[in-house]
Amino acid sequence: MSHARREDPFLPEHEDITGLIPRGLRISAALAWRFIVVVAALYAVVWVIGYLSVVIIPLSIALLLSALLAPAVQKLVAVKFPRGLATAIVLIAGLAVLGGLLTFVITQFSSGLPQLQKQLNDSLDQIKNWLLNGPPHLRQEQIQDFINQAIGFIQNNQASITTTALTTASTVGEILTGFLLTLFITIFFLSGGEGIWTFLVRAVPGRVRNRVDVAGRRGFASLVSYVRATAAVAVVDAVGIGIGLWIMGVPLVIPLATLVFIGAFIPIIGAVITGGVAVLVALVTNGFIGAVIVLAIVIGVMQLESHVLQPLLLGRAVKLHPLAVVLAITAGLVAAGIPGALLAVPLLAVLNAGVRSLLHETNPDPAEVNVLKDQAAQPNDAEPGGPKAEIATVGEEQAVSSPAEPPKRDGKS
Structure with missing residues (x-):
C-alpha cells in the first residue's frame, strides 16, 4: 500500500523559508x-x-x-x-x-600629624560628652561596652x-x-x-597606511593636549584649595593639596573624593562651621575648573561629553581599579581623536602632523555639514555644472 506524502502548502519543498520570517x-x-x-x-x-x-x-x-x-x-x-x-x-x-x-x-x-591627633582626640572627647550629656543620654558603661566590642x-x-x-x-x-x-x-x-x-x-596595509598613521599621530596629539591641560588644572585646584585650607587653619595643608593635585587627574570623580577628604579633616579639626566653609571653597574651585579652566585649556582638541567621561571612568575602575580610572579618560581622548581622523580625513599626510601642537588633534578636513564642507560642495557643483552650460554670447541666448 503506497502512502502519498503530505505536503505542507506553507513550506514548499524546494524553496527557502527565510522569506516567510517577518x-x-x-x-x-x-x-x-x-x-x-x-x-x-x-x-x-x-x-x-x-x-x-x-x-x-x-x-x-x-x-x-x-x-x-x-x-x-x-x-x-x-x-x-x-x-x-x-x-x-x-x-x-x-x-x-x-x-x-x-x-x-x-x-x-x-x-x-601630632596636631591632627590632638585635634582628633579633642573632637572625640566632644562627641563623648555629647553622647553622655546630650539628647542620647548614654551611660558611661554603654560607651565602654561599645569600645570593648x-x-x-x-x-x-x-x-x-x-x-x-x-x-x-x-x-x-x-x-x-x-x-x-x-x-x-x-x-x-x-x-x-x-x-x-x-x-x-x-x-598596516599600504592603501590605508597614511590614514592609520595620521590617526595615531592625532590621537597622541590629543593625549599631549589632555595631559598638559589636566596638569595645569590640577595645579590650580591644589593651589586654590590649599590656600583655602591654610586660611582656615586646617592642619596637613600640603599633604591635602597634594592629594587634590593627584585626584584632579581623574576628572569629576577625583575632585569630589579628594575635596571630601579635605572637608572631613576640616570637620574634625575646625568643627561644623569650618567644614561648611571648606566645602564652599572646594565647590568654588571645582566650578572654576569646570566652567573656565577646562574649556579654556582643553578646548575642542579633547572635548568629551561628561556622560562619556563618567562611563569611561566607571568602566576603567571596574576593569583595573584606580589605575583604570586614571587611564580611562586619556584613552577615550585618544580614541576620539583617532576615530575622527579616520572618518573625516581622506588624503592625510603624516609629515604635516606635529603631535606637540594642540591643533594636531583636529582633522584637517571639515566635518560633514561644516562651513568648509559646504564651500567645497559648492565649488565641486560649479566645477561640474560649468562645462555642461552652453556658452553665452553678448546679448544673445
Missing part, C-alpha cells in the same frame, strides 16, 4: 547576534587587560609620561642636544622634582588584618616593579618613539 524579526536577530559578538569581544579585551595589567598599566602610564615630557625633550633637541642626552636630562630633572616633592610632603605630614572585633579578625598587611606588602613590591618598568618604557618612548610608531605602522 522582516522585523530577521533584522532584530541580525542585530542581536552582532551585539553579542561585540560584547564578547569587549569582554575578551577587558579580560586580557586585567590578566596582563602588570604590563599594560606601566605601558599606559609611560605613554602618559611621554606625552607630558615630550615637549621638554623636543625643546632640548631643537637647541642641538642629542635626543638621548635630552631624554636623560628631562628624566633626571623630573625624578629630582618628584623626589623633592615627596620628601617635602612626607615631612609636612609627619610634622602636622570594637577591640574584640579587632582581636577576632587579627588573622584577616595580618593577611591584609601581607597583601599590602606584596602590593608595594608590585608598585616598585611597575615603577621601574614604567621608567624603562618611558626612556624608550622619549628617545625613540617615532621609530617605534613607524615600525608598528608598517604592519
Whole structure:
C-alpha cells in the first residue's frame, strides 16, 4: 500500500523559508547576534587587560609620561642636544622634582600629624560628652561596652588584618616593579618613539597606511593636549584649595593639596573624593562651621575648573561629553581599579581623536602632523555639514555644472 506524502502548502519543498520570517524579526536577530559578538569581544579585551595589567598599566602610564615630557625633550633637541642626552636630562630633572616633592610632603605630614591627633582626640572627647550629656543620654558603661566590642572585633579578625598587611606588602613590591618598568618604557618612548610608531605602522596595509598613521599621530596629539591641560588644572585646584585650607587653619595643608593635585587627574570623580577628604579633616579639626566653609571653597574651585579652566585649556582638541567621561571612568575602575580610572579618560581622548581622523580625513599626510601642537588633534578636513564642507560642495557643483552650460554670447541666448 503506497502512502502519498503530505505536503505542507506553507513550506514548499524546494524553496527557502527565510522569506516567510517577518522582516522585523530577521533584522532584530541580525542585530542581536552582532551585539553579542561585540560584547564578547569587549569582554575578551577587558579580560586580557586585567590578566596582563602588570604590563599594560606601566605601558599606559609611560605613554602618559611621554606625552607630558615630550615637549621638554623636543625643546632640548631643537637647541642641538642629542635626543638621548635630552631624554636623560628631562628624566633626571623630573625624578629630582618628584623626589623633592615627596620628601617635602612626607615631612609636612609627619610634622602636622601630632596636631591632627590632638585635634582628633579633642573632637572625640566632644562627641563623648555629647553622647553622655546630650539628647542620647548614654551611660558611661554603654560607651565602654561599645569600645570593648570594637577591640574584640579587632582581636577576632587579627588573622584577616595580618593577611591584609601581607597583601599590602606584596602590593608595594608590585608598585616598585611597575615603577621601574614604567621608567624603562618611558626612556624608550622619549628617545625613540617615532621609530617605534613607524615600525608598528608598517604592519598596516599600504592603501590605508597614511590614514592609520595620521590617526595615531592625532590621537597622541590629543593625549599631549589632555595631559598638559589636566596638569595645569590640577595645579590650580591644589593651589586654590590649599590656600583655602591654610586660611582656615586646617592642619596637613600640603599633604591635602597634594592629594587634590593627584585626584584632579581623574576628572569629576577625583575632585569630589579628594575635596571630601579635605572637608572631613576640616570637620574634625575646625568643627561644623569650618567644614561648611571648606566645602564652599572646594565647590568654588571645582566650578572654576569646570566652567573656565577646562574649556579654556582643553578646548575642542579633547572635548568629551561628561556622560562619556563618567562611563569611561566607571568602566576603567571596574576593569583595573584606580589605575583604570586614571587611564580611562586619556584613552577615550585618544580614541576620539583617532576615530575622527579616520572618518573625516581622506588624503592625510603624516609629515604635516606635529603631535606637540594642540591643533594636531583636529582633522584637517571639515566635518560633514561644516562651513568648509559646504564651500567645497559648492565649488565641486560649479566645477561640474560649468562645462555642461552652453556658452553665452553678448546679448544673445
